[in-house]
Amino acid sequence: MTPSTDIGPSWDLLADLQLLLQYHFMQNALIVGTIVAVLGGAIGYLIVLRGQSFAAHMLSQVGFPGAAGAVLVHVSPVLGLLVFCVGAALGISVFGTRLGGGGRRESAAVGSILAFSLGLGLLFFRLFSGSAQAIYAFLFGTILGIDDKDVLVALVTAAVCLAALAFMFRPMVFASIDPAVADAKGVPVRLLSVVFLLLVAVTVAETVQIVGTLLIFALMVAPGAAAQRMTSRPYRALGTSVLLAVVVTWAGLAVAYFTGYPVGFFITTFAFAIYLLTRAAPTLARIARPGLTPALGAAR
Amino acid sequence: MIAAAIPPFSPNLVQDLVEILSHDFMRNAFMAGGCIAVAAGLVGYFVVLRNQVFTSDALGHVAFTGGLGGLIIGLPLLPSVFGSTILSALAIGSLGGRERGRDVAIGTVFAWVLGLGVFFLSIYTTLRSGASGVVGVTVLFGSILTLTTSQAAVAAAAGLLTSLALLVICRPLLFAAIDPEVAVTRGVHVRFVTLAFLVLVGATVAEAVQAVGALLIFGLLVTPAAIAQNMTARPYVGLLLAAGLSITFVWFGLVLGFYISYPVSFFVVGLSFAAYVLSTLLTRRRPAAATAT
Numbered sequence: 350m351t352p353s354t355d356i357g358p359s360w361d362l363l364a365d366l367q368l369l370l371q372y373h374f375m376q377n378a379l380i381v382g383t384i385v386a387v388l389g390g391a392i393g394y395l396i397v398l399r400g401q402s403f404a405a406h407m408l409s410q411v412g413f414p415g416a417a418g419a420v421l422v423h424v425s426p427v428l429g430l431l432v433f434c435v436g437a438a439l440g441i442s443v444f445g446t447r448l449g450g451g452g453r454r455e456s457a458a459v460g461s462i463l464a465f466s467l468g469l470g471l472l473f474f475r476l477f478s479g480s481a482q483a484i485y486a487f488l489f490g491t492i493l494g495i496d497d498k499d500v501l502v503a504l505v506t507a508a509v510c511l512a513a514l515a516f517m518f519r520p521m522v523f524a525s526i527d528p529a530v531a532d533a534k535g536v537p538v539r540l541l542s543v544v545f546l547l548l549v550a551v552t553v554a555e556t557v558q559i560v561g562t563l564l565i566f567a568l569m570v571a572p573g574a575a576a577q578r579m580t581s582r583p584y585r586a587l588g589t590s591v592l593l594a595v596v597v598t599w600a601g602l603a604v605a606y607f608t609g610y611p612v613g614f615f616i617t618t619f620a621f622a623i624y625l626l627t628r629a630a631p632t633l634a635r636i637a638r639p640g641l642t643p644a645l646g647a648a649r
Numbered sequence: 650m651i652a653a654a655i656p657p658f659s660p661n662l663v664q665d666l667v668e669i670l671s672h673d674f675m676r677n678a679f680m681a682g683g684c685i686a687v688a689a690g691l692v693g694y695f696v697v698l699r700n701q702v703f704t705s706d707a708l709g710h711v712a713f714t715g716g717l718g719g720l721i722i723g724l725p726l727l728p729s730v731f732g733s734t735i736l737s738a739l740a741i742g743s744l745g746g747r748e749r750g751r752d753v754a755i756g757t758v759f760a761w762v763l764g765l766g767v768f769f770l771s772i773y774t775t776l777r778s779g780a781s782g783v784v785g786v787t788v789l790f791g792s793i794l795t796l797t798t799s800q801a802a803v804a805a806a807a808g809l810l811t812s813l814a815l816l817v818i819c820r821p822l823l824f825a826a827i828d829p830e831v832a833v834t835r836g837v838h839v840r841f842v843t844l845a846f847l848v849l850v851g852a853t854v855a856e857a858v859q860a861v862g863a864l865l866i867f868g869l870l871v872t873p874a875a876i877a878q879n880m881t882a883r884p885y886v887g888l889l890l891a892a893g894l895s896i897t898f899v900w901f902g903l904v905l906g907f908y909i910s911y912p913v914s915f916f917v918v919g920l921s922f923a924a925y926v927l928s929t930l931l932t933r934r935r936p937a938a939a940t941a942t
Contacts, residue, residue, distance in 0.1 A: 402756050403703060456702040457875035461925045463706075464867035468918035471790050471865075472911055488789070489767045564767070566760035574753045611771050617764030624757050 369606055377495040382598040384507045385556045390594030391514055392552045393573030394587050399525045402570045407459050408553045409565040411437040411466045416487045417473035427502055430557055434550035442543040489561035489613040503555050510548050522583050560613045567617035571624045578627040593623055658908045669907055677801035678793045682899040684808030685856045690895030691815045692853040693874035694888050699826045702871055707759040708854040711737045713863040714766030716788045721773050731855040738851030742844040791862030791914040804859055811852050818845055823884055861914040868918035869895055872925050879928040
C-alpha cells in the first residue's frame with residue numbers, strides 16, 4: 350500500500366516530514382485529516398457532553414449505503430454521505446425525540462435501522478460489483494483516495510460547521526447540561542438539538558473519508574471523552590478535545606504511511622490509548638504519590 | 650454465486666421448494682439458518698428487554714476481530730469467533746458498573762477492537778499471498794450459502810444448545826430484567842443470571858456471524874424482538890413470536906437469495922426491517938390512544 354517501502358523513518362524528524370509530504374495524496378490526506386480532526390474534536394466534545402454517542406455511531410453507519418449508492422449512480426461518495434447522514438439526522442430528530450435517553454424502544458429502532466442501512470450498503474456494492482477493497486475503503490477509511498476537490502469540500506463544510514458551532518456554543522453547553530433550566534431561560538433547546546444533529550451528520554460525512562464508517566467513534570468520541578476527564582471547564586475541554594484529535598490523526602497518518610498498515614487502525618489505537626490513559630490517570634497518580642491517598646480516602 | 654442451472658421461480662410453490670431443497674448448500678443453509686434464527690430470536694428478545702442493544706453491537710465487532718485474529722495464528726474461523734465473543738461477554742459482564750458513561754467506554758473500546766480487526770485483516774491478506782480480502786467481507790456480511798454440511802451441523806447444534814440454555818434460565822432472567830431488586834430479595838442470583846445471559850449473547854452473536862455477518866447482527870437479534878415487543882406485552886408469547894419471526898425472515902431471505910442473486914444477508918435484514926416498520930406503523934395508534942384517555 351505504501352509507495353515507498355524502501356525508505357523507512359529515521360530519527361531525523363525533518364527528513365521524515367519531507368518524506369511524508371513528498372506525495373500529493375499524502376499532502377491532501379494530512380490537510381483533510383487536520384480539518385476533520387478539528388471538526389471532529391469540537392463536535393465530539395459536545396457529543397460526549399450530551400450523551401449522544403450512540404446517535405453519532407448510527408449516523409456514521411447510515412453513511413455507508415449513502416457512499417455506496419453514490420458510487421452506484423456515479424456521483425461523488427461525499428455527496429451521498431452528506432445526503433444520507435443529513436437525512437438520518439433529520440429522521441432521528443423527527444421520530445426519535447427521546448433517542449438520547451436510550452429508552453429500549455429507541456435503541457431497538459436505532460439497531461434495526463443500522464442493520465438495514467448496512468445491508469443496503471452491501472446490496473449497493475454488489476450491484477456495481479465493487480471489490481472487497483472498495484468496501485473496506487468506506488468501512489475503514491483510506492488515505493489514498495482524497496483528491497483536490499475533496500479537500501475543498503472538506504474546507505468549506507468545516508468552515509461552515511465551525512462557524513455555526515462558535516455561534517451557538519454557549520447556549521448549546523447550557524442546553525446540554527441542564528435542558529430544563531435552559532428552556533425556562535428562553536434557550537431554543539429543541540431547535541439546538543436538531544441543528545446539533547445536523548452538524549454531527551456533516552462532520553460524520555467528512556470524517557468517514559479518513560477513518561471510515563466503522564471507526565469514526567474513535568475520532569469523534571474518544572478525544573471528547575478523554576478531554577472531559579481531564580478538565581470540567583467547557584472551553585478548555587473543547588480545546589483539549591480538538592488538540593487530541595489533531596495529534597491522534599497526524600500520528601496515525603504518519604505511522605500508517607511508513608508501515609503500510611491501515612490508517613484507521615492507528616488512529617483508533619492512539620485515540621484509545623489516550624482515553625485509557627485519562628481513565629487510569631487518577632489511579633496512577635495515587636500510586637506515584639501515596640501520601641495523597643489518606644486525604645482522598647478521608648474525603649470520601 | 651449460484652450456478653446458472655437453476656430453473657426460474659414458478660407458481661408451483663411445492664415444486665419450487667423441492668427444487669430449492671435438492672441443493673446441498675441450500676439444505677445446509679436452511680438447517681443452520683433456522684437454528685441460528687431461533688437462538689437469535691429468543692436471546693434477542695431479552696437483549697431488547699434489558700436494553701443491551703449496544704452491547705450486542707459491540708460483541709459483533711469483537712467477532713470480526715477475533716475471527717481474523719484466529720485466522721492469522723492459524724486457527725479455524727468458527728472457534729476463534731466463539732472464543733472471542735464469549736470471553737468479551739464475560740469481561741463486559743464482570744465489569745458491571747453504572748449505566749451512565751458506560752456507552753462511551755464500550756463504544757471507545759470497541760471502535761478500537763474494530764480498528765484492530767482491520768489491522769489483522771491487512772496482516773492476513775499480506776501474509777497469505779493467495780488470500781484476498783474476501784474473508785473479511787465474509788465475516789462482516791455473512792456467508793450462509795457457503796457452509797459445508799459439517800459446518801452447518803455444528804452451527805445448528807450450537808443454535809439449539811443456545812436456545813435450550815436460554816429457556817432454562819428464562820424465568821429468573823425475566824424476573825431479573827423486569828425488577829432486579831425484587832428478584833434479589835426473592836433469592837434469584839441476579840449476577841449469575843446476568844453473566845450467563847451475556848455469555849449466551851456472545852454465543853448467539855458468534856453463530857449469527859455465519860448467517861448474516863458481524864455487521865448485520867441487529868437484523869436478526871434485535872429487529873424480530875422489537876417487532877414482538879410491539880405486538881404483545883406478554884413475555885412468553887413475545888419470545889415465541891420473536892423466534893418465529895426470526896426463522897421466517899431467514900428462510901424467506903434464503904429463498905429470495907436463491908432466485909435473485911443478491912446477498913442473502915441483505916434480504917434477511919431487509920425483510921425484518923420492513924416487518925419492523927409495518928409493525929410500528931400498525932401499533933403506533935394504540936399506545937397513543939391509551940395515554941390520551
